[in-house]
Amino acid sequence: MKKEYILPAGFASAGIYAGIKKSKKFDIGLIYSAEPCDAAGFFTKNRLKSVHILEAKKIINSKIHAVFANSGSANALTGRVGHADLKFILRSVAENLNLKEGQILAAATGKISKRIPVDKVVKAMPELVSGLSTHDNSFPKAIMTTDVTQKFASEVITIGGKKVTVAAAGKGAGMISPTMATMLVFVMTDAAIDKALLKQAAFEAVESSFNRITVDGDMSPNDTVYVLANGAAGNKKITTKNADYMKVKKALQAVFYSIAEDMVMDGEGATKFIKLNISGAKTQQQAERVARQIANSQLVKTAFFGQSLNPGRIISAAGQTFEDFNPEKITLKFNGKAIITGGKMLDKNYKNVEKELKKRRIEVDLNLANGKYYCYLLTTDLSYDYVKINADYS
Amino acid sequence: MKKEYILPAGFASAGIYAGIKKSKKFDIGLIYSAEPCDAAGFFTKNRLKSVHILEAKKIINSKIHAVFANSGSANALTGRVGHADLKFILRSVAENLNLKEGQILAAATGKISKRIPVDKVVKAMPELVSGLSTHDNSFPKAIMTTDVTQKFASEVITIGGKKVTVAAAGKGAGMISPTMATMLVFVMTDAAIDKALLKQAAFEAVESSFNRITVDGDMSPNDTVYVLANGAAGNKKITTKNADYMKVKKALQAVFYSIAEDMVMDGEGATKFIKLNISGAKTQQQAERVARQIANSQLVKTAFFGQSLNPGRIISAAGQTFEDFNPEKITLKFNGKAIITGGKMLDKNYKNVEKELKKRRIEVDLNLANGKYYCYLLTTDLSYDYVKINADYS
Numbered sequence: 001m002k003k004e005y006i007l008p009a010g011f012a013s014a015g016i017y018a019g020i021k022k023s024k025k026f027d028i029g030l031i032y033s034a035e036p037c038d039a040a041g042f043f044t045k046n047r048l049k050s051v052h053i054l055e056a057k058k059i060i061n062s063k064i065h066a067v068f069a070n071s072g073s074a075n076a077l078t079g080r081v082g083h084a085d086l087k088f089i090l091r092s093v094a095e096n097l098n099l100k101e102g103q104i105l106a107a108a109t110g111k112i113s114k115r116i117p118v119d120k121v122v123k124a125m126p127e128l129v130s131g132l133s134t135h136d137n138s139f140p141k142a143i144m145t146t147d148v149t150q151k152f153a154s155e156v157i158t159i160g161g162k163k164v165t166v167a168a169a170g171k172g173a174g175m176i177s178p179t180m181a182t183m184l185v186f187v188m189t190d191a192a193i194d195k196a197l198l199k200q201a202a203f204e205a206v207e208s209s210f211n212r213i214t215v216d217g218d219m220s221p222n223d224t225v226y227v228l229a230n231g232a233a234g235n236k237k238i239t240t241k242n243a244d245y246m247k248v249k250k251a252l253q254a255v256f257y258s259i260a261e262d263m264v265m266d267g268e269g270a271t272k273f274i275k276l277n278i279s280g281a282k283t284q285q286q287a288e289r290v291a292r293q294i295a296n297s298q299l300v301k302t303a304f305f306g307q308s309l310n311p312g313r314i315i316s317a318a319g320q321t322f323e324d325f326n327p328e329k330i331t332l333k334f335n336g337k338a339i340i341t342g343g344k345m346l347d348k349n350y351k352n353v354e355k356e357l358k359k360r361r362i363e364v365d366l367n368l369a370n371g372k373y374y375c376y377l378l379t380t381d382l383s384y385d386y387v388k389i390n391a392d393y394s
Numbered sequence: 395m396k397k398e399y400i401l402p403a404g405f406a407s408a409g410i411y412a413g414i415k416k417s418k419k420f421d422i423g424l425i426y427s428a429e430p431c432d433a434a435g436f437f438t439k440n441r442l443k444s445v446h447i448l449e450a451k452k453i454i455n456s457k458i459h460a461v462f463a464n465s466g467s468a469n470a471l472t473g474r475v476g477h478a479d480l481k482f483i484l485r486s487v488a489e490n491l492n493l494k495e496g497q498i499l500a501a502a503t504g505k506i507s508k509r510i511p512v513d514k515v516v517k518a519m520p521e522l523v524s525g526l527s528t529h530d531n532s533f534p535k536a537i538m539t540t541d542v543t544q545k546f547a548s549e550v551i552t553i554g555g556k557k558v559t560v561a562a563a564g565k566g567a568g569m570i571s572p573t574m575a576t577m578l579v580f581v582m583t584d585a586a587i588d589k590a591l592l593k594q595a596a597f598e599a600v601e602s603s604f605n606r607i608t609v610d611g612d613m614s615p616n617d618t619v620y621v622l623a624n625g626a627a628g629n630k631k632i633t634t635k636n637a638d639y640m641k642v643k644k645a646l647q648a649v650f651y652s653i654a655e656d657m658v659m660d661g662e663g664a665t666k667f668i669k670l671n672i673s674g675a676k677t678q679q680q681a682e683r684v685a686r687q688i689a690n691s692q693l694v695k696t697a698f699f700g701q702s703l704n705p706g707r708i709i710s711a712a713g714q715t716f717e718d719f720n721p722e723k724i725t726l727k728f729n730g731k732a733i734i735t736g737g738k739m740l741d742k743n744y745k746n747v748e749k750e751l752k753k754r755r756i757e758v759d760l761n762l763a764n765g766k767y768y769c770y771l772l773t774t775d776l777s778y779d780y781v782k783i784n785a786d787y788s
Contacts, residue, residue, distance in 0.1 A: 048713030048721045077706050079722060079738055112706020113739050216692040218707075219714040298610040298692070298776070299784055306785025312471050312506020313612075319442030320613040327442045328473055344473055345507050382692070384778050390693055391700025 001254040003262075005152035007134050008165035008190035010035045010232030014131035015142030019120035020072035020110070028121060029069040029142030030128050031186055032097060035230040036063035038195040039105065040202045042210075044223035051075045051082040052106040053224060055090075065103040067186060067226055068093050069143050070121065071171070072110040076221040085118045092122040096129040107184045107224045109145050109171060140169040143184055146389055147173045149266045153258035155251040159235040159244045164191045166251040172263040173215070183210065183263055185225040187255065191248050192231035193238040201249035202227045209256035213378045215267040216386070217296035227252075264378040269385030272304045275363045275378055280331075282324065282371035289321045290368065291377040301382030307357045309350065311339050314366065329369035334362060395648040397656075399546035401528050402559035402584035404429045404626030408525035409536030413514035414466035414504070422515060423463040423536030424522050425580055426491060429624040430457035432589040433499065434596045436604075438617035445469045445476040446500040447618060449484075459497040461580060461620055462487050463537050464515065465565070466504040470615040479512045486516040490523040501578045501618045503539050503565060534563040537578055540783055541567045543660045547652035549645040553629040553638045558585045560645040566657040567609070577604065577657055579619040581649065585642050586625035587632040595643035596621040603650035607772045609661040610780070611690035621646075658772040663779030666698045669757045669772055674725075676718065676765035683715045684762065685771040695776030701751040703744065705733050708760065723763040728756060 007013060015029040041060040043053045052075055068089065075082045090101045097104075108116070131138070140150040154167035165188075172183025187202070206225055231237070238244045265273055276295055281287035294300055297317040303310040311332050319327060328343030335356040339346055356362060401407060409423040435454040437447050446469055462483065469476045484495045491498075502510070525532070534544040548561035559582075566577025581596070600619055625631070632638045659667055670689055675681035688694055691711040697704040705726050713721060722737035729750040733740055750756060 045716060046710060046713040047716060047719065048710050074706070077709055077721060077734075077737070077739065112704070112710055114706075218691050218693045218711065221706075221710050221713060297612050298780070299612045302781050302784035305781060308785065310506070312468070312508075312615075315471055316440060316442050316506055316615050317612065319440040319615060322439060322441060325441065327471060340471075343471070345471065382781060384781055386692070387696050387699060387776060387778055387781060390696035391702065 001153060001155045001258055003152065003258065004154050005137055005140055005169055006154045006165065006167050007136065008167055008188050008232065010190055010230045011188045012132040012134045013136040013139035014128050014133060015138035016124060016128050016131055018124035020070060020117060025144070026138060026142040027070055027072045028124060028128055029139045030132060031067040031139065031188065032132050033065055033228065033230045035232050036065060037228040037230045038198055039064040040199040040227040042206050042225040044219060044221055046219050046221045048076055048221040050108055050222040051078060051086050052108045053222065055086055056105045059102045060105070062102055064105055064228060065099050066093060066097055067105045067107065067228070069107045069184065069186070070116060071143050071145050073108060073114040073116045074110050074112045074222050075108045075116055077113040078115055081115060085116050088118045089116070089121055092125045096125050105226055107226065109143060109184050109222050112221060143169065143171040145171065146268055147171050147266055149262065151259050151262040153255040155254050157247045157251050159191070159247060162233050162235040164233040164235055164248070165189060166248065166255050168255045168259055170259040170263065173266045173268050183223060185210065185259060187225065187227040187252070189229045190231065190233035191229055191238065192233060192235050193229055193248060197238060197241065197245055198227060198229050201245065201252050204249065205252040205256040208253060209260035212376060213260050213264050214292065214295045215264065215270070215380050261378060264380055267380035268389045269383040270380035271383050272381040273361045274304060274380065275376060277363065277365045277374070277376050278368065279365065279374045280367040280369045280371060281373040284373045284375065286323045287373045287375040289323055290318045291375050293317045293321045295377045295379040298382055304357070304362065304381035305383045309339065309354045309357055311345070314364070318366065325368040325370040331367040331369065333365040335359065395547060395549045395652055397546065397652065398548050399531055399534055399563055400548045400559065400561050401530065402561055402582050402626065404584055404624045405582045406526040406528050407530040407533035408522050408527060409532035410518060410522050410525055412518035414464060414511060419538070420532060420536040421464055421466045422518060422522055423533045424526065425461040425533065425582065426526050427459055427622065427624045429626050430459060431622040431624045432592055433458040434593040434621040436600050436619040438613060438615055440613050440615045442470055442615040444502055444616040445472060445480050446502045447616065449480055450499045453496045454499070456496055458499055458622060459493050460487060460491055461499045461501065461622070463501045463578060463580070464510060465537050465539050467502060467508040467510045468504050468506045468616050469502045469510055471507040472509055475509060479510050482512045483510070483515055486519045490519050499620055501620065503537065503578050503616050506615060537563065537565040539565065540662055541565050541660055543656065545653050545656040547649040549648050551641050551645050553585070553641060556627050556629040558627040558629055558642070559583060560642065560649050562649045562653055564653040564657065567660045567662050577617060579604065579653060581619065581621040583623045584625065584627035585623055585632065586627060586629050587623055587642060591632060591635065591639055592621060592623050595639065595646050598643065599646040599650040602647060603654035606770060607654050607658050608686065608689045609658065609664070609774050655772060658774055661774035662783045663777040664774035665777050666775040667755045668698060668774065669770060671757065671759045671768070671770050672762065673759065673768045674761040674763045674765060675767040678767045678769065680717045681767045681769040683717055684712045685769050687711045687715045689771045689773040692776055698751070698756065698775035699777045703733065703748045703751055705739070708758070712760065719762040719764040725761040725763065727759040729753065
């Protein structure tokens, strides 16, 4: 797995500035494949959904040739006008690429309720289309909002002697929360693979990556992961869960996890990257509930920002789930060093454990001593800068 | 209802510095009634509970004469040692007041996992007991932690020609979250009232006050509301839900609501006092879920801090509950001024509504247009100072 933005065979992309963002940074992007693609889409579960998602769901099972993305406006809570705006844009993409509107997916990120300035986007479309390149590096920039870093990853594998590439570009730094972290991710592969298997592999990869991160517990109306496969690698089509399938799945997982980790690393105002491991849970659901409550606790997050050892806040957050476990049996470790065992504080370890909190990466192991289930979650601290970014955002 | 700390007939209280807090501020307090009291107790639902609560639950149905409170240590996550510590303290209170240990309730607030310095507390006990006064003003100070303001309220009513007083002292500014906001509240009344009716009236008052506030979504292991009634007013004992019962219930509600409001006003780092009204919900549960998700959303809270109008974040938080409502039918108002009606943004009202966000008190009305249920919640914004207070706390 490499942190590089490369395009699999048959794919091209582009990104330019159209005039949506005041900052004059790139704000529209395009992915194109002349070969028709099978597609999979994973969307937010928020009751409020971007118009882009509502429209994409209608055509996700058709053959797809392009994905249009914009940043700066979420096109959510925009009602009929938002649908009309998107229709104008898709028509413009279709005309410029000689496609049908039903062959183009769209995704958006930015301020909720803000309309997209359609005229500017339509005017910029010829430039965007003419910028399409198989060696593009501008698309990942066009989807950024509060992101500080660009996010991409790729993996090259060999299937039956053929070179197969899985590549992705993503964005996400805030409004990041479980059950589909808030983000856009665009995944391309030239693998020839049965559509149902593509979906299955992508679903599992989403579960172990984007559904395992939270920055602020806030879920966006725009979360989208698109996976496109155009078969251009020329490998013998994968139609069963054989060794080739496992290779593709593994590549997807590596690429997804890398981007998920980058999102947390780039979490708004984050000074810490925290991996929470909850083990010894009675059920999978218990492990997840405990992990999410801890990860989203303002008191836990501010304690990490302050680099202060406050194990009580972690156990209290766990207890707030009302889940059935005995606080007097738990074990808690920071970067492998125990501060609580069998429910008892190890006061003599205090200074030694406190040192671990100065580090950028902190691994927290909480064993509930209640069963055999486990889950992990990646999260951040809560800093002055998080408040600043989100108080000033609009 | 007056924001005064007065003691009903037969009650005395005191507060002094014993040596728990580094700040040298008052840290132990005592309430005493020579007349035996019927008591009601409402406790945190957190799975992690303070030792004080575990012990109090055993005797809450007996006749009570005193309540000991300390700040600076939560006595939670302290295991057997914590139980022994409390036993020493209660024995000391009992000896100094000539009571039995089973007649004394206790409550604590402060850092989780920190032990109470028992020797210091026991040594200070004679001074605390000798300080008991029917005109005390030190008890409310002894229970403060991050609180900036003291919190108390009282109501004097007349029942059958007799003067009856309901009075309360409370603390709470952070770790404040629904299903029993995080806090300690000590309520005293000299009303003669049947114990079951006292509990019923207090339960309803808790529901409409302390269970309707949230500062940070974090629930403490120490939440406690004690209600003591010693009958010293000499009114004819209330044994049915008659007009006298309603008077007492109303007084309890007024006093509870006042203290709950003070807790939110004093919310850690808070610059805004926000009342959320969720109406038009399909069920009571839906109204509450939507209210809590909005109130605890970091993005909503930081937007209020930034005084920026971002209705999309509110609707997105509501949508994150997965509750069944149609975003295209909702209405949203700030201080009575509409910014969304029928799911449409009223762009022309933007500047006018934005002005309301400069105010300290903001009332938010969200109508889901989905049914007849309603609930409210009091909350705060999320500021730099909240982060500062909780990053530095330990």
